[in-house]
Amino acid sequence: MLKGKHIVIGVTGGIAVYKVVDVVSRLKKLNADITVLMTKNATEFVTPLTFKSLALNYVVVDMFEEPRTWEVEHIAIAQRADLFLVAPATANIIGKMAHGIADDMVSTVVMATKAPVWIAPAMNTGMYTNAVVQRNMEDLKSLGYHFIEPDSGRLACGDLGMGKLASPERIVETITNAMVNRDLEGKKILITAGPTQEAIDPVRYITNHSSGKMGYAIAEEARNRGADVTLVSGPVNLEKISGIETIDVVSAAEMYDAVISRVDEMDIVIKSAAVADYKPAHYVDKKMKKTDDELSIALERTKDIAKYIGSIKAKQFFVGFAAESENVIENAKKKIESKKFDLIVCNDISQKGAGFKGDTNIVSMISKDGVVEHYDKMLKKDIAKIILDKTIK
Numbered sequence: 001m002l003k004g005k006h007i008v009i010g011v012t013g014g015i016a017v018y019k020v021v022d023v024v025s026r027l028k029k030l031n032a033d034i035t036v037l038m039t040k041n042a043t044e045f046v047t048p049l050t051f052k053s054l055a056l057n058y059v060v061v062d063m064f065e066e067p068r069t070w071e072v073e074h075i076a077i078a079q080r081a082d083l084f085l086v087a088p089a090t091a092n093i094i095g096k097m098a099h100g101i102a103d104d105m106v107s108t109v110v111m112a113t114k115a116p117v118w119i120a121p122a123m124n125t126g127m128y129t130n131a132v133v134q135r136n137m138e139d140l141k142s143l144g145y146h147f148i149e150p151d152s153g154r155l156a157c158g159d160l161g162m163g164k165l166a167s168p169e170r171i172v173e174t175i176t177n178a179m180v181n182r183d184l185e186g187k188k189i190l191i192t193a194g195p196t197q198e199a200i201d202p203v204r205y206i207t208n209h210s211s212g213k214m215g216y217a218i219a220e221e222a223r224n225r226g227a228d229v230t231l232v233s234g235p236v237n238l239e240k241i242s243g244i245e246t247i248d249v250v251s252a253a254e255m256y257d258a259v260i261s262r263v264d265e266m267d268i269v270i271k272s273a274a275v276a277d278y279k280p281a282h283y284v285d286k287k288m289k290k291t292d293d294e295l296s297i298a299l300e301r302t303k304d305i306a307k308y309i310g311s312i313k314a315k316q317f318f319v320g321f322a323a324e325s326e327n328v329i330e331n332a333k334k335k336i337e338s339k340k341f342d343l344i345v346c347n348d349i350s351q352k353g354a355g356f357k358g359d360t361n362i363v364s365m366i367s368k369d370g371v372v373e374h375y376d377k378m379l380k381k382d383i384a385k386i387i388l389d390k391t392i393k
């Protein structure tokens with residue numbers, strides 16, 4: 001769920017450091033990339049090796065130790081962060097952050113970062129309720145820093161009251177929700193991806209170059225945003241995406257059956273598969289023998305899945321793709337009309353970095369009312385985000 005997200009965790013010195021070990025372990029299981037920074041005091045409670053082993057990454061304590069790469073380390077880490085978590089946050093670090101003091105790795109990187117900063121305080125109740133600490137927290141809140149409020153209960157010092165670090169479950173849930181947009185929660189979405197294969201005989205088939213990467217990127221992004229995802233996939237060499245239903249198909253006819261039997265229950269349908277337009281008119285059930293003569297294979301049209309959906313769809317938001325090598329916009333507009341798409345994503349497959357196989361694409365998107373938007377070359381996963389943003393809008 002957090003694949004591709006980089007979380008920097010600033011660990012400061014309090015007994016609750018041991019709970020942050022669990023936070024790191026949980027975030028790692030969600031596939032986050034993690035860099036842990038520790039204050040010198042934090043290392044009195046847990047060694048850097050513990051965090052190193054769980055985060056599978058180096059841990060920085062000393063500002064002046066040999067850098068891992070020839071970058072200005074505190075700036076590089078600050079820029080890499082998608083989110084900065086300070087946990088446990090002592091009264092000391094909260095005070096330093098509120099007053100612009102940067103005198104160690106944690107306080108320096110947190111000052112340098114432009115990523116959202118989440119602070120999980122943990123301290124004795126007397127300290128937590130102290131007017132100066134409360135004022136510092138209010139100041140930080142008014143500057144846009146976020147807090148994960150501590151729990152109330154028996155503290156390590158034996159006192160009862162506010163100041164226990166929030167549970168690892170709550171910390172992980174809070175920052176996961178903050179990083180992942182859940183705007184597709186409750187929506188059922190069907191995505192098609194990959195090529196189809198149309199058999200000629202038991203060993204040969206007609207297909208195309210689709211790798212499935214575009215459709216899989218959309219499926220993964222939709223899952224991350226809370227959708228209930230069904231992926232109908234042609235034969236591809238991609239790893240299955242966890243947390244979604246994948247239905248493997250081979251031919252256009254199988255893809256048609258898989259899609260049509262599910263379309264009624266869907267809120268959104270996105271057809272990024274490169275479905276064969278033609279299939280051999282007659283399947284030969286034994287391997288065809290070669291001769292010295294020319295060979296012609298009669299082809300017939302496959303069923304147009306998108307066209308059928310366009311003719312029966314009720315509530316569904318319907319997104320199509322167009323793979324074109326000439327008159328891209330004009331041809332895509334014709335497809336909007338004939339297949340009743342609400343949005344079409346067209347790629348000029350003759351351009352370098354666009355279309356089949358690669359991790360990037362160059363697309364234009366056209367809405368059913370004719371508005372055309374062009375995008376520069378970008379990663380398929382970023383195009384997936386834009387398609388889903390438009391779908392939600």
Ligand code: PMT
Binds near residue numbers: 211252320323339355
């Ligand atoms: O898989 P990748 O390697 O990542 O490559 C991505 C891609 C190039 C396959 C993708 O970006 C793309 O363009 N997919 C659509 C390819 C295609 O079949 O385009 P088309 O213009 O031929 O078809 C138009 C639309 O009708 C498509 O939404 C297609 O899924 C649909 N169609 C086509 C034929 C058919 N029999 N049934 C259909 O539903």
